[in-house]
Every structure is written in structure tokens, then in C-alpha cells.
Amino acid sequence: MTNSLSDRRSFPTSLGHSGLGHSLGFGPWALDILNRRVFLGRVVGAAALASLLNREAASGGETHFTPTAKRVIYLFQSGAPSQLDLFDYKPKLRDLFGKNLPDSVRRGQRLTGMTATQESFPVAPSKYKFRQRGQSGAWVSDLFPGTAAVADELCFIKSVHTEAINHDPAITFAQTGSQLAGRPSLGAWVAYGLGSEAQDLPAFVVLLSQGSGNPTDQPLYDRLWGSGFLPSRYQGVKFRSQGDPVLYLHNPDGVSAQGQRRLLDDLAELNGLKQAAVGDPEIATRTAQYEMAFRMQASVPALTDVSKEPASTFELYGEDARKPGTFAANCLLARRLAERGVRFIQLYHRGWDQHTNLPKQIEGQCRDTDRASAALVTDLKQRGLLKDTLVVWGGEFGRTVYCQGRLTADDYGRDHHPRCFTVWLAGGGVKPGISYGETDDFSYNVVKDPVHVHDLNATILRCLGIDHLKLTYKYQGRYFRLTDVHGEVVKGILA
Secondary structure, eight states, rough: OOOOOOOOOOOOOOOOOOOOGGGGTHHHHHHHHHHHHHHHHHHHHHHHHHHHTTSSSSSSSOSSOSSOSSSSEEEEEEEOOHHHTTTTGGGGGGGTOBBBBBHHHHTTOOTTTTTTTOOBBBOOEEEEEEEEETTEEEEEEOHHHHHHHHHGEEEEEEEEOOOSSSSSHOOOOOOOHOOSSSSSHHHHHHHHOOOSSSSSSSSSEEEEEEEETTTTTTOOOGGGGOTTTTTTTOOOOESSSSSSSSTTTTTOOTTTHHHHHHHHHHHHHHHHHHHHOOHHHHHHHHHHHHHHHHHHHHHHHEEEEEOOHHHHHHHHHHHHSSSSSHEEEEEEHHHHHHHHHEEEEEEEOOOOOOOOOOOHHHHHHHHHHHHHHHHHHHHHHHTTTTGEEEEEEEEOEEEEEESOOOOSOOOOOOOEEOOEEEEESTTTBBBBBEEEOOOOTTTTTTESSOOHHHHHHHHHHTTTTTTTTTTTTEEEEEETTTTTOOOOGGGGGGG
């Protein structure tokens, strides 16, 4: 196990409350042996726990570069938003309505099984108006008035591309750097490399919401925020929207906080004995997780209680921010997590998979997300947090210019399109008010400044001060990294 970032964090940990040997009634020689074991358990357990909690503590880690961002808020739009209807303005398509997409544009590229057998590929221009926004002149659809209002804070990358053409492999690829399940997620890599600024919250928190666009959209699996072959303490902690945000947050009747504290201290000693005997790092991980869970019993209720937020907060985010589990509520919670030092905050919003009936469905998705996304950027800036918080908005791939199914003037659908899509970033050392990369007149192929998914992830790490080539972990005889053997930092978007 090799972490190429130097860990120099420290966290004072006391695991008092022993007394195990004295309560068992052994003779002096046996007690002496037992005391040595208890001592080993206490020392090894305390050292292991301190070492683990150091990674989650407030002092931060040494980085390869001077970081421009301390944390990331990733607003992942699951299902693949249509770049053609939101950001990638193609006015010439109006004159090509219903005409077959030229073979010279398609270039024999792979299609999904849903449209590969279509007799034709009729061009479907967006039915929505676009306008140039702010001083930057960025093109943004009328579907996104809130996003349009903060366009000068955003960096639009219009040339992102991927190899994956179906949802689960594409989401897995975007989040872990591999289409195959089992690799550590982006958030887990960041937690592994940098730890957390928070002492009472995990380094990596996940929030989910369901959109109104396509309520039967593909599911999201916990492995998307898993730690893969990294130690399990780096996996994301998913907060629930109903009941307690984290299971077993409250003690059962008859269990006091003091009693639980003593139990955890004794358990740490026993785990220390086992750790000394077998050297399994997961034992120490479990001890640290118990300790973090104990702290979260106090920190999480305060975190999720938004009743003391001023009225201006809900005027900004909208009334949906009062409803747990909505995208707006999760954006507000993301800001509160950022204030408390959580390193990586991952939101997933489902419902963007619009193969048919796109206009109706995408309008619902935009109502779900537009105001809150813009509010988050505005709120972070007002609080002085945007300058060192990197906000990322995007999905797993784009949508086709040709219609899937029947095309009418008011209705159309779009299939998956991995060759180009749009992602925007804000804050955290990224240039505001720019559009980077270009696609052809059909938003089908990248014609300038391509940005691969590996490039995007390398750039996110770079903003955090991490060299993606050096953040590695040895597993089964090979050194792995998030970007595998690929990835180039997109220097053109860095401030």
C-alpha cells in the first residue's frame, strides 16, 4: 500500500478506560501476561486509531502542487443531459429539421442497440431558445435561467468525450476511471490522498435525489462511491433523505453516551490486540469507523437541521430546499458540508435519460436542478467559499442530434452519445466566464480542444493540488491510479 502524498497530519487520541485484566481474577503471573497484552492492545489500538483519524483530521495533507481548491462538490446528473438542448447551441440545425444525418458526420461510429436498426436518423433541432449570457457571452438555453444568471462564474467545457455508450459503464467510468466495477471512486481517491478537514464528519459524503423527468431512470449502485481496493474507510458515506440521515444515529433506549464511550474504548483495546496479532488493516479501519460514528451522532443532527437558516436562504434555493431528498435540499446540505470541512461532496440526480418525450421530461429536470445549482454557486461566493471550492456539473455522456423514435415539431427523443457533451465547473481555481472546446455543426464530433473523461478527472485532482500521475495505490502487484495510464490536465481552463 503506497500513498505518494506525504501524510503529516496529527490528531491527539486518548483511549483510556482499561481495567480488563483486574476484573478477571488471574494470578500475578497471568495478570502480568494479560497486562502486557492489554498494554499492546491499548498502544497498538491507540496508535492505529490515531493514525487512521489523522487522515480525517483538520490539519490537511502535503500536496504535489499549491492547491486552488480545498474541496469538491460534484453535481452529477445521472442519465446524460442533452447538451443540444442546454448548452451547445447549433442554429444551423433549424434548416435541417427531419433530414437524415449525413454519413460523413456519423463516420461509422458505434450506435446503441436502441437506434442501430432505425431506417433513418432524422436531425432533431432543439425546440428551445438560446441566448448569450452575461459579459462572457456564453450560450445557455432558456431552460436554465438560473444557470444563465451565473454564467460569468462558470467554465463550460463543451468537448468532453468518453468511450462508454451505455449508462452503467459510463457512470462507472466517469466516477472511477474504469468501465468495469471494482475500482475506487473519485471521492475515495481524494479522501485517500488528502483526508478531511473535519474531525466529526467523513471526508466523503454522498447525497441522492430523484428527478421528475424520468422517474424510471436507471438505478445508482453504492459501488459508484465505493473505495474499491482502497481501505474501506475511504468510501463515501451516503446520507438518507428519510428518517435518520445515517442509520443508527441515535442510541437505543437505556444506552447513554457515557456508556457507549466506555464500550468503544474497551472495544478499541480488544481490536488493538487482534491488530497486533494479525496485522489486518481493516481491523484498525473498523475501530476508526466506530469512533467516527460516535462523533457523527452529535455532528449530523446539527448539520441536517436547516431550521435556523435565514429566510434569504430559501429565497435563494427555493422552497424545495426545505424538503429532504430534493436536489435543492441536497445543494443546501452540500454548502453546509463544505462549511464543516468535508473534502468531497457527491450529489447524484437521476432522471436525465430522455430517449422519448424529451421536451416534457427535460423541462421537469431543469425545474428540479437549475435554481438550486445556481443558488449553490451564488451562496458559496457570498460566503467566500467559492474561491477554494470546485463545483462540477455534468453527466456520463451526451445525447444524439438525431431523433430516437418519431420526430414531430414539438416532440422528439435522443439516444446516448459519447462523442461529445458539456460539463461546467466553477470556483476552485478554474477560469470563470469561459467556454472551452468546440463541436461540429451537429454537436456530434469534437473539432477543437477535446477533453477526455480522464483529462477532466486529472484536472479536478490538479485543482486539489494532486498530481494524478503520483497518487497511486499498489494492489495485486500493480500500482493503480484514478486515470489509469491516461489523462492530461486541461491547463487552458485553469486560472
